[in-house]
Amino acid sequence: MAAFPGVCASAHIPSLGWRPRFTTTSPSSQPSEVWHEAPRSMRLPRFANGGDVVTALRVRRRERRTDRPSYPRHREGTATRSEAPVLAGGDAMIPRDLKPLTTGRVGRAAREASIRFVVDLWPFAPDVFTFLGTKCGDRWCDHPIAGDRESAVAAVLADHPVAHHDLYFCPNPFSAPRRLTSNALPNAYAWCDIDTADPDGYDPAPNILWETSPGRYQGIWLWRDVVAASLAERHSQAIIIKDGGDRGGWSATKMLRVPGTINHKAEYERPLVTLRVYDHRPQRRPASLTSIALPPGNAARPIISPEPSGDARAIMRRYRRDMGLPAGVLMTARRMLGTDRSRAVFQIVVGMIEAGAPDADIAIVLLDNPYFLDKWGSDPAKADEEVARIRARIGGAR
Incomplete structure (x- = not known):
């Protein structure tokens, strides 16, 4: 069986004989049943x-x-569950x-x-x-x-x-x-x-x-x-x-x-x-x-493809040669090679800032990067926030 990117070769993926029946019941027409008639x-x-x-x-x-x-059943004068x-x-x-x-x-x-x-x-x-x-x-x-x-x-x-x-x-x-x-x-x-x-x-x-x-x-x-x-x-x-x-x-x-x-x-x-x-x-x-009010940008988060988008790939090629080797490897990685996600994101952003990338290009790359996605998901607002925070930290000029 072919190995999946980012997955241990020893991972347990048994053959499957059938698929579950999905039912759309939510107002957003999202499938609301991943459950099944099982043993x-x-x-x-x-x-x-x-x-x-x-x-x-x-x-x-x-x-x-x-x-x-x-x-314990609730009795008058005692605390409720909450x-x-x-x-x-x-x-x-x-x-x-x-x-x-x-x-x-x-x-x-x-x-x-x-x-x-x-x-x-x-x-x-x-x-x-x-x-x-x-x-x-x-x-x-x-x-x-x-x-x-x-x-x-x-x-x-x-x-x-x-x-x-x-x-x-x-x-x-x-x-x-x-x-x-x-x-x-x-x-x-x-x-x-x-x-x-x-x-x-x-x-x-x-x-x-x-x-x-x-x-x-x-x-x-x-x-x-x-x-x-x-x-x-x-x-x-x-x-x-x-x-x-x-x-x-x-x-x-x-x-x-x-x-x-x-x-x-x-x-x-x-x-x-x-x-x-x-x-x-x-x-x-x-x-x-x-x-509850959430940070801007969370209401309609785009679904990010497992593979880099055309824009992200083009941006990576544009700045790859001007970045150091460690930052460049982390930027182009398609699976996590280490466990310190925050440090990896920091190195990518710093490397791209030093290569002269604008914030918009850096955010696009982060939204296709496994280190960022694993820690924060496909959250454009968080990507913008991280880029701004790191740029302010290192004193990079926009």
Whole structure:
């Protein structure tokens, strides 16, 4: 089988015998079903005619488990879900087979729980692609997964032991084995790299919360309805603007750390990524998310092709010889060769500024560059912002 650009040769891409049935139910006529009539272990309801949706997490856990503790019923004078502190007793609903992710220990039980955690968030059709990411030192590898996800995730974790690798997953589904915004499919999630923000300051509170290092968190929200990937991105960005978090972490291509694995960043002492909250009940998507003002340029973001556009290719040829070798290699790269995306973008912009490129040309190149797309998605406003910020930093004249 031919290798895909930017994808490990060992990536698990099984042959697929059929394709899911898509239904257009949203006002924007975006496909709102990447789900399917699958084996019972993966079955999801069909999202048709705008009807109410019960997500697969709810269905699968109801079928598999009867030992989950019931959530405390609301009584007058007690806090509701959105009012209660997220971390206070947040592990009360964590299913038994995910409990090893809360202990702060690695081992077979934690590895099996990590597999279950990821697979439960991927109840998609067999030919829909999902992604794991592994990092060892400066080497990053994407692992597209379709078909038997449980076996595929287990194989990746077996080949990349947590003692030596950082492991990541993307919660969102994709139509092709390349993790690009243009391939993102409709989903029922919002996601946020909460970082050092207060997890108790989010309203609504995240359904799933895990600690990636002391005092730093990531979270996922489970909604009752499925929307286009672009709208899911906007809602994730609105959460970040309203309540805090990494402002560059709202793209549908966002990779999050897998609970039960080790954070190998040099500034930390190898902390275990620990699950803190797990509430499987989907929430009603707040209407207020659509009314939050986003930065200019996010309302109608163009879909960027995996290959450079004619304009971008011409611009690269125009300035390539006047740039240094490292910046030129990063500018023309079609896949990420390292993991420091911010540094790569900085080198590209500085190299093009020194070669005399105007801001408009630099932005076009960034919107076709894998380092920029992987960190910020195809966001023209962010491209303009980065170019202006870096130019101001180095004092380059326009």
